Amino acid sequence: MAMSAGAAEGEPMMDINTTPLIDVMLVLLIMFIITIxxxxxxxKLDLPVDTGDHTPPPIDPVKNKVVxxxxxxxxxxxxxxxxxxxxxxxxxxxxxxxIPELHLQPEAQARYDLVDRVLAVTKRAQVEKMGFVGNEAYANAF
Known part of the structure; x- marks a missing residue:
């Protein structure tokens, strides 16, 4: 004996079939998502306009000196x-x-903090050819 949910056997079913409605709603939802x-x-940035009158940086192809x-x-x-x-x-x-050489020449009274920051910049730039010049002036100081 089968169980029936409220309707007597042989009577027409009065509940609405919601399966087609759910299918239509899912199709409409997918179409709505696709069309968004x-x-x-x-x-938005205001970028500078290139004027074209740039002077090349003063870089010597053989050696450059930083004082x-x-x-x-x-x-x-x-x-x-x-x-x-x-x-x-x-x-x-x-x-x-x-690669041109980089000659670094700090003056005797230059602040060590600035020299250290310049050395940090050269290290971050991965300078391959660098040397200190002018150290011979301090040879007899000690």
């Missing part, structure tokens, strides 16, 4: 630069063939 445009996250002065200036071949520009110049020199 993809959201793009963009950040650290007593009044906290870093000089690249005689012109004052900051540490960011120094890193840019060092990166350019490391791509040249052959």
């Amino acid at each position: 445009p993809i959201q793009t996250h963009a950040v 650290i002065t007593a009044n906290n200036q870093v000089m690249w071949n005689g012109s004052e630069i900051d540490l960011v520009r120094l890193r840019q110049y060092l990166d350019i020199t490391q791509t040249m063939n052959p």
